[in-house]
Amino acid sequence: MKNSKYSPRYLFFLGLAALLIVVNLLIANDYVTIWEGAEANMLLNVQQALDETVDVASNGLSVLPEKVTELVYRLVGLNISQLRYISVILLLLSFLGIYHWGRKIFGEEPVLISLVVLGGSFLMSSISKLVVADIWLFVTQSLYLIFLVLYIKQPIIKWMVGAVIMLVLGLLVNLPMMLLYGLGLSIYFFWLHPNKTTTKSILVKGVLPVSLLGAIFYFVQGAGHNDAFVLAYGNISYWKYLGFSFLAVLPWLGFLIAALLDVFMKIKSREELAIISMGWLIFGLASMSLVVQFLFAYLIAKHVLNFLKKAYPYDGLVKSVTLFILLLSFIGVTLMLIGGWQQLGAGGYQSALAVGALYWGFGFLGAMGLFLREKRFIVGGLGLSVLLVTFAFWGKVYPLIEKFRELPRQLSIQVKEQDKAATLPVNMVMHTLPSRKNFQVYFNASFPNRKEITTQQQLDELLLSNRSELLIYNDSLSLQIDSSYLEKSKKIIGNVDINRRPQTYWVIKLK
16 A cells, blocks of 8 residues: 555545444444343353352353453443443454455455455444454454465464464354364365365364364363354344345345355366355354354455456346345335334434435445446445445434433433442332343442342332332332322333333432
């Protein structure tokens, strides 16, 4: 890039794309309520590990993401925006690593376009905004693949060391999935790659010994758990994983389908890139991880550049699929406008209109670039369509959704206002909210001393005890309380699901 091999406009686009990627990773992280599922599980595990009064049963390998999150939590507490920086920083560092080492294999411009596609992937950007372990696995698997291929091409010790380090770190993130990916990919290359000498060397000297140690540990002690992963067996169905993986690169789907077809055609002739891509695809899908997004991004980038050359064999396929996706997106935008009005009112309609206009407008520009064979329109139009839509979603649409999710955070804030010293016991008359893990995370941070009240007798005893305590009351359990308590309390109306009717909660300071 210092040699001015790219035009000023192209450099400006790359700079703008990089800025949007960073902004999309940081926007809204401070006020988005902790997500039920993997993020709440991760934080709850960390809180339990830090609580000396809780005997946490050993569940196998100490997962590296949880240990690092535990260290950061000790420093910042439940500062959710700072805790979410962990995933953001990891992803950005992985991008630097992919650019620095990946361009030695794939070429500089394909890697740059790959990072634009990857950074714009809604799946990547959304998961990177959470305190989860998925990004850790993505980093280790992506760099492991790069170092493995680098060693096969140039068998020097630093590439083997890099591959072994990434394999070890990956085993500390998710032992079975990294074992499947790392060992499987190495054996696959030994089986199919034409360079048998170097593939055998790294398999025997590096990958196999580490994998055997990991396998022994797995069978002796167990491998831990998957509950800190958004994408993992048992947490999401495989068909949903596949669907999200392809939808994440929706505007580029024409290039992706052409690229996958090209890989399947060329694997028969044992072409090196096809062999690498097929192994990457097989073991990425088998490990059910985000590393497949990196593969998709690279294949898309490669075929965008090939498309601009003469005699591109999949010209008609790319144009047809892109136009079809553009038509479907128009229908989708229309349905989104109707749904936005019904669910979120006029604000929802306006926000959906803004998001839809950005996606369809830049998508149309990208489709037009296919017929004009203009790289600026193709890369700029399709790239900005997802980057700007992601920015508009988190900046304009999501705040409307947050009001349906913020109840656990709202209640914790109101309880803190009633007891800033966080010394009073908290009693709860609620139906399902205390069982939600994100609610538990918020209250564990400041009010670990809490009790559920489920009978009228328990509530009456509390009210008559004349003790200085806090009470969160909701009438879902049909327990009766004198209206005088409610009149002098803080009333909060909210819910945790957009499809359910909001309920009223009262935060009462007794005595």
